[in-house]
Amino acid sequence: MRGLFVLLLFQCLGEALHRFGHIALPGPVLGMLILFVALCIYKAVPDSLAESSNNLIGVMSIMLIPAVTGFCFYLLDIGDQLVPILAATVFGTIIAIVFTALLMARLIKEEHKSLDDTHE
Amino acid sequence: MNDTLTVFKGMITTPLFMLTLTIGSFLLGQAIYKRCGRFAILPPLVIAAIIITVTLKWLDVDYSQYKESVQILGLLLGTATVSLAIPLYQQLHLIRSYARPLLVTVIAGGFFAPVSAVAIAWLFGATDLTLRSLLTKSITMPIALATTENLGGLPAITAGAVVLSGIVGATFALPIMNRLKIHSPVVRGFTMGLTAHVIGTVRAFESDKMTGSFSSLGLAITGAFAGLAIPLIYHLVIAF
Numbered sequence: 001m002r003g004l005f006v007l008l009l010f011q012c013l014g015e016a017l018h019r020f021g022h023i024a025l026p027g028p029v030l031g032m033l034i035l036f037v038a039l040c041i042y043k044a045v046p047d048s049l050a051e052s053s054n055n056l057i058g059v060m061s062i063m064l065i066p067a068v069t070g071f072c073f074y075l076l077d078i079g080d081q082l083v084p085i086l087a088a089t090v091f092g093t094i095i096a097i098v099f100t101a102l103l104m105a106r107l108i109k110e111e112h113k114s115l116d117d118t119h120e
Numbered sequence: 121m122n123d124t125l126t127v128f129k130g131m132i133t134t135p136l137f138m139l140t141l142t143i144g145s146f147l148l149g150q151a152i153y154k155r156c157g158r159f160a161i162l163p164p165l166v167i168a169a170i171i172i173t174v175t176l177k178w179l180d181v182d183y184s185q186y187k188e189s190v191q192i193l194g195l196l197l198g199t200a201t202v203s204l205a206i207p208l209y210q211q212l213h214l215i216r217s218y219a220r221p222l223l224v225t226v227i228a229g230g231f232f233a234p235v236s237a238v239a240i241a242w243l244f245g246a247t248d249l250t251l252r253s254l255l256t257k258s259i260t261m262p263i264a265l266a267t268t269e270n271l272g273g274l275p276a277i278t279a280g281a282v283v284l285s286g287i288v289g290a291t292f293a294l295p296i297m298n299r300l301k302i303h304s305p306v307v308r309g310f311t312m313g314l315t316a317h318v319i320g321t322v323r324a325f326e327s328d329k330m331t332g333s334f335s336s337l338g339l340a341i342t343g344a345f346a347g348l349a350i351p352l353i354y355h356l357v358i359a360f
Contacts, residue, residue: 004199011202026266028201029347035205036344045206053203056196060318061165062146063197064261064279066190068169069176071280073183076173084246085277088254089284092237093315096258097293098300099236100229101311105302107221 003052010035133181138189145171163319166283201262208340214333215341218306222341229314230345233258234353237281253277255354257285259346260317260339267347271354282317289316290323305330313338 014031017023023030039045075082131137149167156162176186215222234255238246241254253273256264261282268278293312302308305328312320313335321339325332 007199007202010205011199014202025347025351026263026270028198028266029263029344031198031202032205032208033344033347035202036208039205039209040212045209050206053206056200056203057207060197060200060262061163062143063193063200064165065142065146065168065172066187066193067261067265067275067279068165068283069172069186070183070276071283072169072173073176074274074276074280076177081246081250081277084241084244084250085254085281086284087244088237088241088246089257089281090288092233092240092257093285093288094292094296095236096229096233096315097289097296097311099232100225100314101297101300101302101307103228104221104225104307104310105300105304107224108218108304108307111221 001048003046003048003050006046006049007035007052007056010038129179129181132179133185133189135189135192138186139192141172141175142168142190142193145169145175163283163287163322166287197262198266201266204260204262204340204343207336208344211333211337211340214337222310222337225310226314226338226341226345227349229311230342230349231353233315234346234350235357238357249274250277252354254281255350256346257281258315258317258342259350260343263343263347267350271351283319286316286319289320293320294323294327306334309334310338313340314342317343 010031011028012031013034014029015027017030017034018025018027025033145168146164148171149164152167153162153164172186176183234257237254237257238251241251246254252271253268253275254277255271255273256267256278259267259282261279264278264282265275268275289312293316294308297303297308297311308327309324309331312324312331316323317339321332321335324335
């Protein structure tokens with residue numbers, strides 16, 4: 001219970017920061033960032049928090065069902081944008097994979113090379 | 121007769137019945153997924169959504185009624201989003217040892233994925249609302265949904281695009297990287313997490329543990345970065 005309370009507390013903090021700070025980021029995302037900073041300062045994850053987090057992440061798929069159901073309804077009721085959506089997700093994801101993989105492989109190679117140079 | 125129907129409809133649209141339907145459909149989806157040999161094209165989440173849609177259409181229940189009944193799941197999704205800070209913190213040592221390549225990749229890839237998706241959608245005749253909803257397609261669903269809502273997009277489109285991207289990434293990322301002769305688990309995992317979030321990460325863990333850890337790292341950093349960057353990209357690319 002203590003872990004869940006801490007998570008809810010940070011969710012509230014994020015929501016408050018979103019509303020009063022006029023920050024464009026969604027409340028839960030802000031809550032996540034504040035909690036991350038808090039953990040970096042605290043330098044450890046309390047057991048109760050790790051347990052609650054594991055439990056919640058384990059059932060996260062269920063919380064996503066309403067949104068995906070919304071997409072099914074959208075396809076059945078409107079659906080006129082299916083072609084651009086499919087094109088963007090299929091081609092967009094494939095070129096993003098190629099771009100990201102090549103870029104990162106190159107960066108790691110360069111880093112190793114510069115490390116080797118300093119060793120010489 | 122009409123009265124019974126009204127009572128029946130009033131009853132099935134209560135949170136109790138709708139939550140039961142949602143969780144039941146998910147369990148059924150999991151069972152079907154396992155039966156079909158964990159076929160990535162049909163994750164339990166997608167099977168569940170199809171079962172629920174068919175059921176609601178059959179019972180003549182609107183989506184808005186359903187959404188209102190299961191509001192509690194939306195609230196818990198926010199809590200689950202907050203809890204993503206914990207795995208991110210637990211991987212801090214990985215972040216430190218690959219700081220520079222990770223940082224550059226997440227910034228470049230984090231811009232490239234949404235901008236290329238929006239450009240392609242625009243070529244195929246997407247409306248402004250669709251473009252707005254597609255910016256978040258590569259990031260983990262809770263952050264994607266919250267960000268889309270903030271930008272005035274349609275969360276239904278985002279949900280579909282996020283799931284489709286995850287399926288495409290989980291299916292094609294490893295074959296593509298084999299073709300590119302990229303064998304480092306650091307690069308393979310991080311790429312899968314960055315482009316295909318949780319669905320890609322599940323596939324990465326099936327490959328090996330190291331690839332899986334870097335995939336979950338990729339999804340967590342990209343989610344955090346994109347939550348910050350996508351509103352900016354939106355103002356740069358679409359808003360004017």
